[in-house]
Amino acid sequence: MQDELPASNDSSKQQGKVDNYEQYLLHGRGAIIQKLRQLAKGKNMITAHFGGGKHTMLTFVVDVMPDRDLLVLDYGANEAMNEKLLSAPRIVFKTQHQGVTAQFTATEIQRAKLQGKTAFACPIPDDLLWVQRREFYRVRIPRGEPLTVEIVNEEDQVIQYDAIDISIGGISLHNTSNDIAFEAGQEFINCKLNFSTGESGLVKLLVRNILPLKADNPDAGDRIGCAFMELGNDISNSIQRYINAIDAHLRRVQE
Numbered sequence: 001m002q003d004e005l006p007a008s009n010d011s012s013k014q015q016g017k018v019d020n021y022e023q024y025l026l027h028g029r030g031a032i033i034q035k036l037r038q039l040a041k042g043k044n045m046i047t048a049h050f051g052g053g054k055h056t057m058l059t060f061v062v063d064v065m066p067d068r069d070l071l072v073l074d075y076g077a078n079e080a081m082n083e084k085l086l087s088a089p090r091i092v093f094k095t096q097h098q099g100v101t102a103q104f105t106a107t108e109i110q111r112a113k114l115q116g117k118t119a120f121a122c123p124i125p126d127d128l129l130w131v132q133r134r135e136f137y138r139v140r141i142p143r144g145e146p147l148t149v150e151i152v153n154e155e156d157q158v159i160q161y162d163a164i165d166i167s168i169g170g171i172s173l174h175n176t177s178n179d180i181a182f183e184a185g186q187e188f189i190n191c192k193l194n195f196s197t198g199e200s201g202l203v204k205l206l207v208r209n210i211l212p213l214k215a216d217n218p219d220a221g222d223r224i225g226c227a228f229m230e231l232g233n234d235i236s237n238s239i240q241r242y243i244n245a246i247d248a249h250l251r252r253v254q255e
Contacts, residue, residue, distance in 0.1 A: 024130055024131045025128070025129055025130075026127060026128045026129075026130050027126070027127050029066075029124070031128075032104075032125060032126075032128045033064055033066055033124065035102065035130055036061055036064045036124070036128070037064050038097060039060075039061045039097055039102065040060075040061035040062065040063065040064060042097055042098070043060055044060060044095045044097050044102075045058050045059075045060055045095060045247040046058070046059050046060055046061065046073070046093050046094065046095040047094050047095065048085060048091050048093050049091065049092045049093075049094065050084070050085055050088035050090060050092075051084060051088055052090070055081065055084055055085070057076050057081055057082075057085055058076075058247070059073045059074045059075075059076065059093075059120065060073065060074045061073060061074075062074055062114060062119055064124065066124065069123050069124055070112075070122070070123065070124065071106070071122050071123070071124050071125070072112065072114055072119050072120070073093075073120040073121070073122070074120070075117070075118045075119050075120055082111075085109070086109065086110070086111060086120075091105070091109065092104075093105065093106075096243065096247075098240070100130060100131060101130075101131040102128065102129060102130055102131075103129035103131075104125040104127070104128045105125055105127075106122035106123055106125050107122075107123065108122055109122040110122070138165050138166065138167040138170075139165060139166060139167070139246050139247075140165045141162075141163050141164060141166065141246070142249055144196075144249050145196045145242070145245055145246050145249050146162065146163075146196050147162075147163040147166060147193065147194065147195055147196060147242065148160050148161065148162055148163065148193075148194045149161045149162075149163055149171065149173055149191055149192065149193055149194070149205075150191065150192040150194070151180060151188050151191050151205070152188070152191075153179055153180045157179065159177070161174060161224070162174045164213075164223055166239065166242070166243070167243075168228075168236060168239055168240065168243075169227060169228060170208070170226055171193075171205070171226050171228070172223050172225050172226070173223070173226065174213065174221055174222075174223065174224075175210075175222045175223075175224050176220075182207055182210050182222070182224050183207065183210070184207055184208060184209055184210065185206070185207060186206070186207040187204065187205065187206050187207075187229070188204070188205045188207075189204045190202050190204075191204065191205050193235065193238070193239075195241075195242045195245075196242075196245070197238075197245050199238045199241065199242070200238075201234060201238050202235065203228050203229075203235055204228070204229040204230055205226040205227070205228065205229065206226060206227045206228075206229050207224060207225070207226055208225045208226060208227050209224075210222050210223070210225070211223045211225070
């Protein structure tokens with residue numbers, strides 16, 4: 001069974017839009033194979049989008065076989081969803097690797113066997129989007145993996161906010177009070193991130209923008225978009241581990 005996969009310029013709500021798309025697009029076969037092998041080595045979760053955006057499935061690169069022009073992907077646990085993927089006319093694969101966003105497509109996909117195990121197989125893609133802006137990949141915080149941020153206001157009070165989404169480059173907060181009068185350009189030091197994984201760490205935040213969380217509902221509060229400043233290696237690694245935990249959480253939910 002072989003099916004056409006989606007165009008690689010398909011956008012996703014989770015990952016956002018890529019500016020200057022072409023400058024991040026790899027065409028050389030050697031470079032593409034190298035990047036795919038990095039994904040395989042890192043066991044990065046890959047989201048397959050299909051069904052006109054109605055369906056997603058988590059998978060990962062099992063093997064890259066240049067001599068057979070094959071990319072082998074993990075077979076899902078949900079057979080009904082596997083069948084939908086195999087019969088879908090368009091699919092796009094997106095993932096994140098060490099702060100880099102990768103996206104690729106193929107023109108065929110089929111059920112295959114590798115070392116006795118069922119897998120998905122498709123030709124090695126002709127091009128690969130490899131966005132090396134560290135701040136680009138942003139994940140929304142699921143209910144099962146909460147993240148809170150503690151900020152000290154002018155009265156030296158510690159105010160706690162729920163995070164809406166996060167990336168290596170920044171974080172968005174949900175503000176429903178007047179404890180802090182946020183303004184673009186404000187800096188807050190020693191803000192504490194509390195991860196659901198049990199880790200925590202201090203960061204410096206720069207407020208980028210303040211937007212209504214829901215345009216049609218003022219009572220829903222605001223979305224405070226912040227950039228991380230002078231991010232240290234320890235907290236950067238904690239953020240990356242948290243993002244990986246979200247990927248694992250989503251995989252469990254879909255199985």
